[in-house]
Amino acid sequence: MRIIFIGPPGAGKGTQAARLVSHFDIPHVSTGDMFRAAVKAGTDMGKLADEYMRAGNLVPDDVTVGIVRDRLNEDDAKAGVLLDGFPRTVPQAEALEAMLNAEGMAIDAVVLLEVPDDLIVDRIVGRRSDPETGAIYHLQFNPPPAEIMDRLVHRKDDTEEAVRSRLAAYHAQTAPIIPFYEEKALVKRVDGVGTPDEVTERIIKALS
Ligand code: AMP
Secondary structure (H helix, E strand, C coil), rough: EEEEEEECCCCCCHHHHHHHHHHCCCCEHHHHHHHHHHHHHCHHHHHHHHHHHCCCCCCHHHHHHHHHHHHCCCCCCCCCEEEEEECCHHHHHHHHHHHHHHCCCCCCCCEEEEECCHHHHHHHCCCCEEECCCCCCECCEEECCCHHHCCCCCCCCHHHHHHHHHHHHHHHHHEEEEEEEHHCCCEEEECCCCCCCHHHHHHHHHHC
């Protein structure tokens, strides 16, 4: 099963992706996670990506397509994959299509997680993640246990200013890939407003 996960920043893609990869037993390929790992490791690519990410802008397509190509060539990604945060532009979608076609592979479904813009800023600014478990919390909507509070991380691009740029990038650059996949009848629209369990249930139902 090859699934693409699309949605605005803060729609809950990271939380839901973690659940879906264990449900479908496929690897989770998140370009955002790969860029954050490169930033942490201090590689040249990480330094370049960091500048775009801090401002809430998209990393250039050639860099992004390159890391995805390398990742999809790894053995564990041959049988299936959950692509989270990629593609995010029409040229990325076209590059992915060409990569998969060359291997005789195709996308099975595109899950579009829908959350209205006015809920996004609150969701993102209160978001914190646990570097030890990867769990994602929200200070108000999904409060973390008090004993792990000190180790929680607030993403550098989870500020109100960066969120507004990320939302603008989503509408200008990512939303145009929806018609690209709608033409192929692959898009499953899922309401992302609700508890994480409710949303997981909706996604699994949409994919079954
Ligand atoms: P995410 O964790 O998916 O919200 O991604 C965080 C940031 O990483 C984005 O705001 C972009 O700066 C960068 N990024 C992640 N995926 C992509 C992509 N497919 N194309 C360009 N930039 C990306």
